[in-house]
Amino acid sequence: MLSTSTIQIVQSTVPVLAANGAAITKVFYQRLFLAHPELKHVFNQSNQRSDRQSQALATAVYAAAAHIDRLETLKPVLLPVLHKHRSLQIKPEMYPLVGQELLGAMQDVLGEAATPEILQAWGEAYGEIADLFIALEAELYAQDEQAKGFSGYQPVEISDIQEQADGIRSLTFKTDGPLPDYRAGQYITIRIQDQDGLWHNRQYSLTTASNTTTYTIGVKREGIVSDYLHAARIGDTVLISAPAGSFTLDASDEPVVLIAGGIGITPMLAMAEEALAAGRDVTLHHAVQDERNRPFTEQLALLEQRGARIVRYAEHQATDQAGRLPKDVIASITDLTYVCGPEAMIQFVIEHFTASPDKLHYEIFGPALAFAAETSITQ
Incomplete structure (x- = not known):
């Protein structure tokens, strides 16, 4: 358990991290891969080149600092990250390596501002955060072992x-x-x-x-x-x-609305199938750039035959609804809603969704932590 003084020191660094977080995490990854090149096999190198991974980690560090005295409140937002770590086979022995290079990156970027007291406090705080991740991920690994012994790759x-x-x-x-x-x-x-x-x-x-x-x-x-x-x-x-993955269809009998953009249709197909099998009402909105290049047309047609309401949007060559999903359609939704697609589309739905926030669930492709934190943790 962290001392009061450690908590105070870590929380006092929030403004510094907000200003320097991206620089710190960029240096962190450089240090990590130089010291431990074997970890390149785990981290998405495409996201490294685009700085997406650095942005996600910077947001995580900022969120942890702000909530260090109540880390349990981060669990709902961390759950997608925990599932991603489990899917990538992140193991407990990797966490000390990450902690060492993260503290080194703080010192490199902040210079004299990273006093021994701050580095010590952050070392203790990182240990607490790592222990939380390790414990929660262990539960997910245990589920794999129970699921027909499927472990690793x-x-x-x-x-x-x-x-x-x-x-x-x-x-x-x-x-x-x-x-x-x-x-x-x-x-x-x-x-x-x-x-x-x-x-x-x-x-x-x-x-x-x-x-x-x-x-x-x-x-x-x-x-x-x-x-x-x-x-x-x-x-x-x-x-x-x-x-x-934690972006899953709930087990209720409520009607469900699914909103997808482009390739974001993929998890929605399984959700629609599962919901229909349970006798639930299903409405699926799918938006694409060009109707002539809409994927999974046969599967969508089969879902329609089974009773789902499929609304197809296209900006070009539309045969159903021309253009994008309208604001008034989003505002009229009152049922449990799941969204998957580009970040801009998800943000658009969030902005115009007027039903209770607990009815809205979303998934993005790529490093999701920064987006989730910005729309949840920091509110």
């Missing part, structure tokens, strides 16, 4: 490939035995190795309700792993980790 075979749209395909995986169950909205992590020997890990939402026989994902071609998957063939083998 396991090989699966590509059993089917469907071209869904230009630059988007779906892939189905199978293995000799049963696969772990999952909840609609969760994802799997796919791990591939490039020609230089570097491992790359990416998360892809599962697009069907759980069946324990196969996993199906949708892949938009836009990076190293997606390029690999777009070149893959039926019969190829890839490595995956067990399904993870």
